[in-house]
Amino acid sequence: MLGSLLTAWLTLGWNVRKARKAFEAELRKEGIPKEDAERLSKHFADLKDQMMSTAKDAIRQGRKAQSQ
């Protein structure tokens, strides 16, 4: 269980990196400066963080419910 969670987390991180790079490459093709492309692609990382915190909250809530 713990192993599969760790694998999922690592895979997610890798996929986010790949998605960001592909996103930036497309933006740079249209002449958007590198810094701006990186700033725009930051939203991917934000989305990942939001999803992770949602998952953590769900696990925490599940534990609370079990202990009650």
Next chain:
Amino acid sequence: MSEEEKREERKPKHKDDVEELRQVLGTVSDMVPNLIRGIVSSIFSAEAGKNMGAAAANFYKELKAAGMPDEVAIKMTEDYVHTFTDIGKLIQEATKKGGFNMKHGEKAGEDIQKIVEEEVRKKLSEKATEKPE
């Protein structure tokens, strides 16, 4: 009754339930990770990133073609990208404990209870007034 049947009868029923629960949990633990993986890969993949990037780049190109200054075009493109990636907040809102849906549901339940109680009271008082006649 054979010895085997007697033994079967003595076997507690909860053992069957535990076995069934074990099977259900086994199936769930097989399927849920695949489901989550599918959802996540539809957002976080090179293909999805490329498509989103193409859409954002096209948006930026159109703004520039319309004569928008660089800074404004970038800011508007950022807002545009933000609408794609805003689903995280939506999910968070939807799963938040005591969020909109739950509170709303509880309130609706209380309202229904009040209405039912009032109706019952009305009917009872009507019957009470009918009886003396």
